[in-house]
Amino acid sequence: MIVHNGFENLEGIKNAVVTIGTFDGIHLGHQEIISRIIELAKSINGETALVTFWPHPRYVLSQNSDEMKLLTTFDEKAEILSQLGLDHIVRVNFTKEFSQWTSEQFIQRIIISALHTKRLVIGYDHRFGKDREGGFEHLKQHSGRYGFEVEEISKQTIDDVGISSTKIRNAVEAGKVELAHDFLGRFYEINGKVVGGDKIGKTLGFATANIQIEETYKLIPADGAYAVIAEVNNQQYKGMLNIGFRPTIDGKTKKIEANIFDFNEDIYGEKIKISFIKRLRDEVKFDSKVDLSNQLQKDKERALQILNLHRQKQ
Incomplete structure (x- = not known):
């Protein structure tokens, strides 16, 4: 083309x-x-x-x-x-x-x-x-x-x-990424660059890729946790992603952070594509980082169930 x-x-x-x-x-x-x-x-x-x-x-x-x-x-x-x-x-x-x-x-x-x-x-x-x-x-x-x-x-x-595009925007803004999929005929996606973060995720046992979206007009789904497919260097990986202010650690700015399962490569500066499969939960403020880490483990288990089922349907 x-x-x-x-x-x-x-x-x-x-x-x-x-x-x-x-x-x-x-x-x-x-x-x-x-x-x-x-x-x-x-x-x-x-x-x-x-x-x-x-x-x-x-x-x-x-x-x-x-x-x-x-x-x-x-x-x-x-x-x-x-x-x-x-x-x-x-x-x-x-x-x-x-x-x-x-x-x-x-x-x-x-x-x-x-x-x-x-x-x-x-x-x-x-x-x-x-x-x-x-x-x-x-x-x-x-x-x-x-x-x-x-x-x-x-x-x-x-x-x-x-x-209509308006219906889909409303679905994405509400975090209803499965409904957006039904309208689009494909999973809603964002594309960005992996940038350096504060490495707090790593201390919790869930290292994350911080994603920077250069186009400020791009619609980002509602805050919360999602089961996702991450594509880096033309390879796809299962993962989960959080959008929000990370209230448990008193985050001041909104971040998009992906935890890519079974992945430990250095991808700083690389392009990354995220496909949103299903929303897992709202963003929540936990009483401690231990509670947050325990929840992340539960999120990972649920995300894997969702992503394995998604792969079986393909």
């Missing part, structure tokens, strides 16, 4: 079959659209492209943009789309100036002139252009003049899936 930064110098996309959207999370509803454009591209010996916007339009247009977190960073989104079989991502820089483009400007400059689109597929009730003026009816009415065919994923299909 090729990521194009901007649309100004696009070339070489053959018989482009295109869709449009932010596609945060690449949930099952988004996957319906990607599957459809792949199917159409095969029928005309073409290539698929998603026109997406970065930063997310709400970060540019909303006064409360700091409150909004995203399910996927751009790199995560690109990796998932590549795995789904998409050929091209066209990343359009979303600015206030761009937000003033009319739907006709958007169609003429990007869909027609830049991409030479043969087929355009949009989700039910998708709107675009200034004041969200553009939509399926307009596209259908003018498709002859535009020179491409247009298709809308039906309301029934979208309703059957019953998914």
Whole structure:
């Protein structure tokens, strides 16, 4: 898959079959659209492209943009789309100036002139252009003049899936990572870098990898303990992870700490991917570090039961 930064110098996309959207999370509803454009591209010996916007339009247009977190960073989104079989991502820089483009400007400059689109597929009730003026009816009415065919994923299909990025964000914020999995068709994940910590976990018998997430807009699940799969250097390991302030040791800042089972390598500075399998419990303040250590042992035993069952289902 090729990521194009901007649309100004696009070339070489053959018989482009295109869709449009932010596609945060690449949930099952988004996957319906990607599957459809792949199917159409095969029928005309073409290539698929998603026109997406970065930063997310709400970060540019909303006064409360700091409150909004995203399910996927751009790199995560690109990796998932590549795995789904998409050929091209066209990343359009979303600015206030761009937000003033009319739907006709958007169609003429990007869909027609830049991409030479043969087929355009949009989700039910998708709107675009200034004041969200553009939509399926307009596209259908003018498709002859535009020179491409247009298709809308039906309301029934979208309703059957019953998914929105907002629903998934609400699930993740509540720690309901299993529900998020059902909506996404995969486990919710975070990607970060392993950084040095205070090594308190090691004194408790549970050494942890402290994870730093560089993208401040990335949605982090609710505080608490989770059973997880950790991926380091393309190898997967069972583990458990805590998100929170570590009240038993009077933690002052929120941390994300993973205890990777049967693992003792030095991975400082390495990239790590965490897949959330199930929430184990809330973060709790214990009476002593001994009590905390005993609870961590119970957490590990439960996490192993969950992760072994997960592996059997695969």
